[in-house]
Amino acid sequence: xxxxxxxxxxxxxxxxxxxxxxxxxxxxxxxxxxxxxxxxxxxxxxxxxxxxxxxxxxxxxxxxxxxxxxxxxxxxxxxxxxxxxxxxxxxxxxxxxxxxxxxxxxxxxxxxxxxxxxxxxxxxxxxxxxxxxxxxxxxxxxxxxxxxxxxxxxxxxxxxxxxxxxxxxxxxxxxxxxxxxxxxxxxxxxxxxxxxxxxxxxxxxxxxxxxxxxxxxxxxxxxxxxxxxxxxxxxxxxxxxxxxxxxxxxxxxxxxxxxxxxxxxxxxxxxxxxxxxxxxxxxxxxxxxxxxxxxxxxxxxxxxxxxxxxxxxxxxxxxxxxxxxxxxxxxxxxxxxxxxxxxxxxxxxxxxxxxxxxxxxxxxxxxxxxxxxxxxxxxxxxxxxxxxxxxxxxxxxxxxxxxxx
Amino acid sequence: xxxxxxxxxxxxxxxxxxxxxxxxxxxxxxxxxxxxxxxxxxxxxxxxxxxxxxxxxxxxxxxxxxxxxxxxxxxxxxxxxxxxxxxxxxxxxxxxxxxxxxxxxxxxxxxxxxxxxxxxxxxxxxxxxxxxxxxxxxxxxxxxxxxxxxxxxxxxxxxxxxxxxxxxxxxxxxxxxxxxxxxxxxxxxxxxxxxxxxxxxxxxxxxxxxxxxxxxxxxxxxxx
Amino acid sequence: xxxxxxxxxxxxxxxxxxxxxxxxxxxxxxxxxxxxxxxxxxxxxxxxxxxxxxxxxxxxxxxxxxxxxxxxxxxxxxxxxxxxxxxxxxxxxxxxxxxxxxxxxxxxxxxxxxxxxxxxxxxxxxxxxxxxxxxxxxxxxxxxxxxxxxxxxxxxx
Numbered sequence: 001x002x003x004x005x006x007x008x009x010x011x012x013x014x015x016x017x018x019x020x021x022x023x024x025x026x027x028x029x030x031x032x033x034x035x036x037x038x039x040x041x042x043x044x045x046x047x048x049x050x051x052x053x054x055x056x057x058x059x060x061x062x063x064x065x066x067x068x069x070x071x072x073x074x075x076x077x078x079x080x081x082x083x084x085x086x087x088x089x090x091x092x093x094x095x096x097x098x099x100x101x102x103x104x105x106x107x108x109x110x111x112x113x114x115x116x117x118x119x120x121x122x123x124x125x126x127x128x129x130x131x132x133x134x135x136x137x138x139x140x141x142x143x144x145x146x147x148x149x150x151x152x153x154x155x156x157x158x159x160x161x162x163x164x165x166x167x168x169x170x171x172x173x174x175x176x177x178x179x180x181x182x183x184x185x186x187x188x189x190x191x192x193x194x195x196x197x198x199x200x201x202x203x204x205x206x207x208x209x210x211x212x213x214x215x216x217x218x219x220x221x222x223x224x225x226x227x228x229x230x231x232x233x234x235x236x237x238x239x240x241x242x243x244x245x246x247x248x249x250x251x252x253x254x255x256x257x258x259x260x261x262x263x264x265x266x267x268x269x270x271x272x273x274x275x276x277x278x279x280x281x282x283x284x285x286x287x288x289x290x291x292x293x294x295x296x297x298x299x300x301x302x303x304x305x306x307x308x309x310x311x312x313x314x315x316x317x318x319x320x321x322x323x324x325x326x327x328x329x330x331x332x333x334x335x336x337x338x339x340x341x342x343x344x345x346x347x348x349x350x351x352x353x354x355x356x357x358x359x360x361x362x363x364x365x366x367x368x369x370x371x372x373x374x375x376x377x378x379x380x381x382x383x384x385x386x387x388x389x390x391x392x393x394x395x396x397x398x399x400x401x402x403x404x405x
Numbered sequence: 406x407x408x409x410x411x412x413x414x415x416x417x418x419x420x421x422x423x424x425x426x427x428x429x430x431x432x433x434x435x436x437x438x439x440x441x442x443x444x445x446x447x448x449x450x451x452x453x454x455x456x457x458x459x460x461x462x463x464x465x466x467x468x469x470x471x472x473x474x475x476x477x478x479x480x481x482x483x484x485x486x487x488x489x490x491x492x493x494x495x496x497x498x499x500x501x502x503x504x505x506x507x508x509x510x511x512x513x514x515x516x517x518x519x520x521x522x523x524x525x526x527x528x529x530x531x532x533x534x535x536x537x538x539x540x541x542x543x544x545x546x547x548x549x550x551x552x553x554x555x556x557x558x559x560x561x562x563x564x565x566x567x568x569x570x571x572x573x574x575x576x577x578x579x580x581x582x583x584x585x586x587x588x589x590x591x592x593x594x595x596x597x598x599x600x601x602x603x604x605x606x607x608x609x610x611x612x613x614x615x616x617x618x619x620x621x622x623x624x625x626x627x628x629x
Numbered sequence: 630x631x632x633x634x635x636x637x638x639x640x641x642x643x644x645x646x647x648x649x650x651x652x653x654x655x656x657x658x659x660x661x662x663x664x665x666x667x668x669x670x671x672x673x674x675x676x677x678x679x680x681x682x683x684x685x686x687x688x689x690x691x692x693x694x695x696x697x698x699x700x701x702x703x704x705x706x707x708x709x710x711x712x713x714x715x716x717x718x719x720x721x722x723x724x725x726x727x728x729x730x731x732x733x734x735x736x737x738x739x740x741x742x743x744x745x746x747x748x749x750x751x752x753x754x755x756x757x758x759x760x761x762x763x764x765x766x767x768x769x770x771x772x773x774x775x776x777x778x779x780x781x782x783x784x785x786x
Contacts, residue, residue, distance in 0.1 A: 086715045086754040124662075124699045125711075125755050127768040163662055166699030167569070168753075182657030182685065184566065184696040189447045189467055200655075243717035243758035250759045280716065284754075316716055316758075327716050334715070334753045340696075341546070341566070341573030343448045345486070348493035351571035355523040372520065379489040382462045382482065383450040390461070555686075565692030576695075578687040579673050579702065586688065 004253045005229075005237045006213050010097035015132050018139045021100040027145055029216035033108045034153045041112035042068050045215065047223035049235040054080055054171070054208030055285065055311045056387070057300055063205055066195030068113040070203035075115035077106050077157075078199055078206040081122040081129070082176060084168045085283035086334060087314035090239035091209035093251045095122070095129035098213070099136035103159060105212035107146065108219060110157040113205055117158060121176050124164040134161050168338035172386045173198075173206045175340065186342040187386035210239055210313075230255030234299040238313055242267035245274060245319035256299040256310075260289070263298060263315060274319035278402050282311025284331050285391035287398040288318075307398065325361045328399045332357045335392040346389025349380045353393060373397075408474040423454055423465035427478055434478050435487060435509045438547035439466040440597055443557045446548055451509070453486055454478045462486055488513040496520035497571070499542045502601035524571065533582035535624055536590045538609045539575075543602035546573055550594035550603060563588040638667050642675060646682035654685050657693060661700055670701035706741045706748035708784050710734075711765045715754035721773065723762040727751065729776035730764075733783060747783065 004010075013020035021027070033041055046061025067075055079102055083091035095102065106118045120137075122130045137159050140146045148156045167185045169175045174188035177199045198204025214236055218226050227235045234256035240263055243249045247268025254263065260279060270276055276291045287308040289296065296306050303310050318327060332354040339350045353376055356369050377393035384390050407416050410427050417426045422445075427434050438449040447464035456463045457475040462483060477483065491510050495517035500506050510517065531539040546566070554564045563586040567576035577586045595603040604612075610620035645663045649656030660683060664675050671694050680687045694700045712718075712727045731737055734747055741748040757763040760772030766782050774782065 083756060084754060087717060087758050089756045089758055092756055123756065124697075125752075125765070128770075162659060164699075165658060165662060165697035167697050179658060180655065182654035182683075182693070183689075184569075184692055189464065241758065243761065244720045249717070249761070284716075314758075316720075318716075318720065322720055326719060330714065330716055330719055336570060337753055339570035341569045341571070342446075344450055344490050344494065344546075347546070347571060347573065348490075348497055352493060352496065352520050352523055366522075368519075375485065375489045375492075379486045383453050383486045383490065384461075385447065385450075562686030562688055565686075565688035567692050567695040569696050576688075576691065578676070578691045587686070 005217055006094065006210065006239055007097075007251070007253045009101070010093060013098070015097050015099055016135055018100060018136075018143055021098075025220070026100050026216075027104055029219040030104050030107055030111075030145065031151060033111055033219050034151055034155065038068065038112045038114065041108060041219065044218060044223050045112070048214075048218045048226040049223070050211065050214050050218065050226065051234075051300075052208055053210035053214075053238070053313070055085065055282070055309070057310065060207060060211055063195055063207070064109065064113055066193070067115075067203045067205045070196065072203060073114070074117060074202055075113055076199045076202055076204040077109045077113070077115045077118035078173075078176070078180075078204055079106055079118065079120040079209060079212055080171065080173060080176060080206055081120050081126075081133075081209050082164045082171045083123050083126070083209065083312075084164075084171050085285060085312045085314060086331075087243050087280065087283045087316045088241050088312040089243075090241050090251045090313060092123075092126050092129050094209050094213050094239075095126070096132050099129075099132040100140065101213050101216060102133065102209060103136050103140045103146065105215035106159060107140075107150065107157050108215055109205055109207070109212070111155050113203075115205070116156050117160070119160050119162055119180055119199065121162045121164060121170070121180060124166050130161065130163055137161065167340070168334075169340045169386070169388050172388060175386070176206070177204070184340070186340045187388075189385055231257045231297065231299050231301075233301050238298070238310075240298065240313045240315055242315045242317070244280075244317040245271045245276075245322070246317050247271055254298070256297070256302075258298050259295050260298060260315070261294040264294070264317060267317075270317060270319055272319075274321060276317060277320045277322060277324065278318045278399070280316040280318065280327075280395060280399075281308040281314070283314040283316075284334050284395055285309075285387065286311045286314065287394050288402050289398075290402050309394075324399060324403055325357075328396055329354070329357055329361060331395045331399075335388070339388065339392070343383070343385040343389060345380045345383045346385070346392060349376045349384075349389065350392050352376060353396060357396065373400075406470055406472045406474075408470045408472070408476065410476045411478055417470055419469075421470050423456075423463070423468050423470060423474075423476060423478075424452060426470055427454075427465065427476075432478055434465045436466060437506065437545060437599060438549065440549050440599075443549055443552050443597065449545070449547060450490055451487055453483060455480045455483050484513055488515055491515045492517065492519045494545060496523060497526050498545055498600075499540075500545075500600060502543060503545075503599060505599070526571070526574070528574070531582070532606075532609075534584050534588075534590065535606060536592065537595050537603055537605055539583075540602050540604065541574060543600045544575055545600055545602075546575070547599060549597040549599065551575060553593040553597050554588075558593045559589070559591050561587050561589055561591070564594065634668075641667055642678065646678055650682045650684075653683055656683055657685055657690070658697075661690075661694065665700060669707065670704050704741070704745065706746050708746060708767055709748045709750060710782060711750045711752040711755065712738070713753075713755040713757065713761070713763045713765075714751045715758070717758040718755075718761040718763055721761040722776070725776045726762045726764065726774050726779060729779045730782070733779055 051057040170185040175185040179185040335350040336354040436452040445466040452465040453462035455477040528541040649660035763772035
């Protein structure tokens, strides 16, 4: 097993101790960054090939460049720590176990794009992560890593924390902005994209926690080092959240060349020696694959070949004892419960999808239900405002297909 | 900017929306939440069109043209989305007083009963003031009234959306009756409602069978 | 008639509002969250104070409260027990844990005990899938939980 990178400090350092973080290389990347021109940092992130780890897999450097080019002030750096994709808990592990890394990464980003203010929006159900981050921000400020004239430079940057209040949709970046602005978390129509008009209508870089966690490593070790990890089209380390019917559920770090089978083996294999019925990859917004797909490479391209997105890196193992209907009903209920209600396809479609599934499960399906679902899925994918509606049918569709429906 | 809509080429000013560009060609794109004097939110998605090269359909009310754009406003993909959205709407809301939607439905071959049998959005009729009644059984959540009440027109802020998902509704502070809110009874919300969910009291009474004179008297002096 | 609020609580609420007032609308969510920690739920009276302090319309405040599932527009118990019922928790027996809690508290999910002490909720996902089945008691974390040890989750009342 390779030496972990993102999980390097987890459980090895005291996450409340700045000195521990510094002793393990902490803030060296920020020191290095401040000696370089901001454009050079953007170039490094671009050259690394890092893509967003929240689910959308957008190239991080391109995002940073987009915001850096905007000739307006202020700009913002936002950390999307509203991790709420079912089956996903990697960001929580990072925030609880290595909070200074997020602070360091955001500060580097602020320097690179010319922002002086950052926000971390932490999922409301993660009180410990919030406490650890709040403490890290305070310690970093005391030590001169945040605030005015950081480390004697002419760069100033500070971070404020916000807690989510129980809405999955706020993981969608524009809904998250609305929430920070004190509104209902309803996604905005894009364009404009956040790099142009994001938080408070200003150019904003918003990245996921895990995405940020890669930044100090890239700045310290260089883009070539980063690209040497993992397959060509998917460089860098990746965190996978393995849960469900496995012996050792947890967060596992691996290059994206790992196969699904190897990942499940690292998590101790299937519980009670049972057979795998299905694996949900990418969370509720992801897709089910069958036991015949276990040798798939966990990269964007590998998973695409079996019709699943890598998404947030969630891997839920469903064994042969589980009732797939109960699994699908939970996913359908989840989307009906979490739809924000703004656009019609999702507001109405998630409710009808759940109802149709309930009656099918009770053996009371009506003629034409399959065609109804097909129209719902096509319409939610094609016409919803945001990713919630666009993915609300994905797991259901793939799950029914596995069940022979 | 030169663009192509349904095979016709046209030069339009930058910043023109697809809806406006289509209008210049005499092409009518169905719409529901859009209102020319209110902020466009692209939420009903009836105005979606196919833009060659785009991953998903694009809402014509807010999407701005780009040089060389090739757009189809009535392709089968577009019609499928519109048809499904209307069928979903009929399954949840009373659209009996929305003639424009009925015309779209007919043109698209909508079966209003297709998604019937599920939960509908049902409310008592709120008849709590002398000026208008609120029948949210007919409300399509276009946001027009909320916006007219707030920053788009009146700056009164009596209305909000509450809840979320299917259970979103237009509401007041803790469901307060209108006279207990900041409402100034300007009538702008009634004027912009596309489905008669908001209706002037006199009109409502007349529809209920009250003679016109009697209705006007009631509206002025109250029922008893 | 609701019980009058203790003076200390009233002062604490006033402090919170004063602290967030300069943020205006952008201070709304943290302000409501902090107020709710004192009041348990966001009653119309405190909403009016927040509205005055932050200059946010009352209707908008209600719209926000009703949008977020961790903000309450109705009274809830001093203790909120949230049982995760996401797929990994379901696969590891969340239904049995929920049934055991319902039996022990003699209420159904979504209800509050008649003495107003405990509210039981089913949560769509708490993000502790490696500790399934998982239960949160206010901010305390418990998992994996078994139906036999649910009594330990219920605070002495």
